[in-house]
Amino acid sequence: MTGLKDTLALSIKRHRSQLCWLGAFIIFLFILPLFSGDYILYMVMRMAILCLLSYSVNLLLGNTGLLSFGQAGFYACGAYACGKVLLAGTSLLPGIIIGVAVAAIVAIILAFFCVRHTAIYFAMITLAFGMMIFSLAEKWVKFTGGDDGLIGIPRASLNFFYIFNIKMNTIPAYYYFVIVATLIAIYFIYRILHSPLGLIFQGIRDSETRVSFVGISVRKSRLICFTIAGIYAGLGGALFAPLEQTITPSTSHWITSTDPIIATLLGGMYSFSGPIVGSVVYFLLKDIIVRLTMNWMLILGTIIIILVLAFRGGVMGAFHAYISPRLK
Amino acid sequence: MSNFIFQALNGLSSAMFLWLVAAGLTVAFGVCGILNVAHGSLYMMGAYFAFTSFQILGLNFWLSLVFALIGAGIIGFLMERFFLRRIYDQPIEFQLILTFAFILVFDNLTKMIWGTMLIIPTMPSLFQGTIPIVGRPFPIYNLFIIFAGIAVALIIWVILNKTWWGMKLRAAASQREMANAIGINIPMLFTAAFVFAALLAAIGGALSTPIRVCDSGVGGAVIIQAFVVTVIGGLGSLKGAFVGALIIGVIGALCTLYVPFIELFVLYLIMAVVLIIRPQGLFGGER
Numbered sequence: 200m201t202g203l204k205d206t207l208a209l210s211i212k213r214h215r216s217q218l219c220w221l222g223a224f225i226i227f228l229f230i231l232p233l234f235s236g237d238y239i240l241y242m243v244m245r246m247a248i249l250c251l252l253s254y255s256v257n258l259l260l261g262n263t264g265l266l267s268f269g270q271a272g273f274y275a276c277g278a279y280a281c282g283k284v285l286l287a288g289t290s291l292l293p294g295i296i297i298g299v300a301v302a303a304i305v306a307i308i309l310a311f312f313c314v315r316h317t318a319i320y321f322a323m324i325t326l327a328f329g330m331m332i333f334s335l336a337e338k339w340v341k342f343t344g345g346d347d348g349l350i351g352i353p354r355a356s357l358n359f360f361y362i363f364n365i366k367m368n369t370i371p372a373y374y375y376f377v378i379v380a381t382l383i384a385i386y387f388i389y390r391i392l393h394s395p396l397g398l399i400f401q402g403i404r405d406s407e408t409r410v411s412f413v414g415i416s417v418r419k420s421r422l423i424c425f426t427i428a429g430i431y432a433g434l435g436g437a438l439f440a441p442l443e444q445t446i447t448p449s450t451s452h453w454i455t456s457t458d459p460i461i462a463t464l465l466g467g468m469y470s471f472s473g474p475i476v477g478s479v480v481y482f483l484l485k486d487i488i489v490r491l492t493m494n495w496m497l498i499l500g501t502i503i504i505i506l507v508l509a510f511r512g513g514v515m516g517a518f519h520a521y522i523s524p525r526l527k
Numbered sequence: 528m529s530n531f532i533f534q535a536l537n538g539l540s541s542a543m544f545l546w547l548v549a550a551g552l553t554v555a556f557g558v559c560g561i562l563n564v565a566h567g568s569l570y571m572m573g574a575y576f577a578f579t580s581f582q583i584l585g586l587n588f589w590l591s592l593v594f595a596l597i598g599a600g601i602i603g604f605l606m607e608r609f610f611l612r613r614i615y616d617q618p619i620e621f622q623l624i625l626t627f628a629f630i631l632v633f634d635n636l637t638k639m640i641w642g643t644m645l646i647i648p649t650m651p652s653l654f655q656g657t658i659p660i661v662g663r664p665f666p667i668y669n670l671f672i673i674f675a676g677i678a679v680a681l682i683i684w685v686i687l688n689k690t691w692w693g694m695k696l697r698a699a700a701s702q703r704e705m706a707n708a709i710g711i712n713i714p715m716l717f718t719a720a721f722v723f724a725a726l727l728a729a730i731g732g733a734l735s736t737p738i739r740v741c742d743s744g745v746g747g748a749v750i751i752q753a754f755v756v757t758v759i760g761g762l763g764s765l766k767g768a769f770v771g772a773l774i775i776g777v778i779g780a781l782c783t784l785y786v787p788f789i790e791l792f793v794l795y796l797i798m799a800v801v802l803i804i805r806p807q808g809l810f811g812g813e814r
Binding site: 331 | 560614629630751754755758788791806
C-alpha cells in the first residue's frame with residue numbers, strides 16, 4: 200500500500216504545475232454556469248462531445264497510426280440507440296448506457312474486418328462501414344425516421360432507483376451531466392494511454408514489426424483499440440442525442456467523421472491534451488469566423504493546409520516546441 | 528426485360544462519369560502515390576467551368592469543354608506544384624487530410640463565385656432528342672456519354688502504352704528511383720501526371736453539366752463513389768477502374784429500379800466485401 204502511496208506522491212510532485220492547471224480548468228468548468236448564458240454552455244457541451252469523438256479518432260490516428268473515416272458511424276449508433284431508448288420513456292442513464300453498448304457491439308463486430316488493414320485500406324473500409332450505417336439511417340425509415348431523423352428526444356431526468364432524481368430539462372443541469380461524463384471518460388483514456396496497453400498502441404504506430412517481434416499480438420491490440428475508439432464515439436453520440444433532441448442521418452455521414460479529425464489535427468495528435476485543445480479551438484474558431492464572414496470553410500481549409508504542411512503537431516505541438524521551453 | 532435493358536443502359540451512361548473520375552484518381556494514385564480526396568472537386572470545377580463558358584460566355588459545346596479542361600488543368604498544376612509535392616513522402620493520413628482540406632476550399636470558392644443556388648444547365652442543341660431503344664426513347668446525350676467514356680478509355684490506353692511519355696509514366700509508377708536514375712525528370716513527370724488526372728476529372732465534370740445539376744457539394748459526393756469504384760477495381764489499376772465503374776454504374780441503376788431503398792447500402796456493402804475478401808481489388812496487383 201505504501202508503494203502505491205509513494206508513486207502517487209512522486210507523480211503529484213513531478214506534475215505539480217500541470218495538476219494545478221488541470222484543477223483550475225475543472226473548477227472553471229464547474230463554476231461556468233454561474234456567470235454565463237445558455238448559449239455558452241451549449242457551446243461547451245458541443246466542445247465536450249467533439250472532444251470525446253476526437254479521442255476516438257486520435258486513439259486510432261495519433262496512437263495507433265490508423266486514419267478512420269467511419270467514426271461518425273459509431274457516433275450515430277450511440278446517438279440513435281440513446282434516442283430510441285429515451286423516446287421509449289426511460290430515464291437518462293439507461294439511454295446513455297445502451298447507446299454506448301450498441302456502439303461498442305457494432306465496433307467489436309466491425310473491428311474484426313477493419314483491423315486486418317492499415318493505411319489506405321483501413322481508411323477505405325472504415326469509410327465503407329460508416330457509409331453503410333449512414334444509408335441505414337437514411338433509408339430504414341421505420342426505425343430511424345429516415346431523412347427527418349428522430350425528433351423530440353426528451354432530456355429525461357437522471358434517476359437511480361429512487362435514491363436520487365435530478366431533472367435535466369434545463370441547460371445548466373444537463374451541462375453538469377455532460378461535463379462530468381466527459382471528464383470521467385477523459386480520465387479513463389488517460390489511464391489507458393499511460394498503461395502498458397497504451398505503450399503497445401504507440402509501439403504499433405512506430406513499428407508494427409518490432410511490436411510483433413516482442414511477442415505481442417498486433418491484431419488483438421488493434422482490436423482493443425478500435426473497440427475503445429468505438430465506445431468513445433458512441434458515448435459522444437449518446438450525450439449528443441438528448442442535447443440536440445433531434446438526430447438526423449447526417450450525424451453518420453463521412454463528412455461528420457472529418458470534424459474530429461480536423462479538431463485532433465488542430466490540437467495536436469501526438470500530445471494527450473491535443474483533442475481537448477483542438478475541440479475548444481475548433482468551436483471557438485468556427486464561432487468567431489462565422490460571425491465575421493460567410494466563408495468559414497475556406498478559412499478552415501486554409502488552416503488545415505497550413506497545419507499539415509507546417510505545424511503537424513498542432514497547437515499543443517507548437518506549445519511544447521516553442522512556448523513551454525521558454526517558461527522554464 | 529425491356530425495363531432491365533433500358534435501365535442497364537442508363538447505368539452504363541452513369542458508369543462513364545464514374546469511370547472518368549476514377550481514372551484520374553487512379554492515375555494520380557498510381558504515378559504520384561497520392562490518394563486525392565479533392566479529386567471530386569476537380570470534377571466539380573470542370574463542371575462549373577463548362578457551365579460558365581457554355582451558358583454565360585455563350586461558347587459552343589466543344590469550346591466550353593476545352594475551356595473546362597484548361598481551367599481544371601491550371602488548378603491541378605497549382606495544387607501539385609505548391610501543395611501536394613511537399614507531402615509525397617509523408618504518411619498516407621496526412622495526404623488524405625490535406626487533400627480533404629481542398630474540398631472545403633473548392634466548395635467555398637464555388638459558393639463565392641457561382642452562389643449557392645442549384646444551377647441546372649441546358650442541353651446543347653446538338654444532343655437534344657432521343658432515339659428509340661427497346662421501344663423506349665433513350666436520350667441521345669446518354670448514348671454520346673457512353674461513347675465518349677469508351678473513347679477516353681482508348682485514348683488513355685494509347686497514351687500509356689504507345690507513347691514515349693506514357694512509357695516514362697509507367698516507369699515512374701513502378702520504379703521511381705530507377706526511373707530517376709536513368710534521367711527521367713520525376714518531379715516534372717509527377718506534375719504532368721497530376722495535371723493529366725485533373726483533366727480526366729474535368730472531362731467528367733464538363734460532360735455532366737447538361738444532365739446533372741452543378742452544386743457546390745458535388746465534389747464530396749462524387750469522390751465517395753469514385754472511392755467505391757477504385758477500391759472494387761483495385762487501387763492503382765486503370766482496367767480495374769473501368770470495370771469497377773461498369774459494375775457500380777449498372778448495379779446502382781438496377782438497384783434504383785428494383786430495390787430503391789437499399790441502393791446506397793448495396794454499393795457500400797460491395798465495397799466492404801471486396802475489401803474484406805480481396806483488399807487489392809479485382810485487378811490490383813500485390814498490396
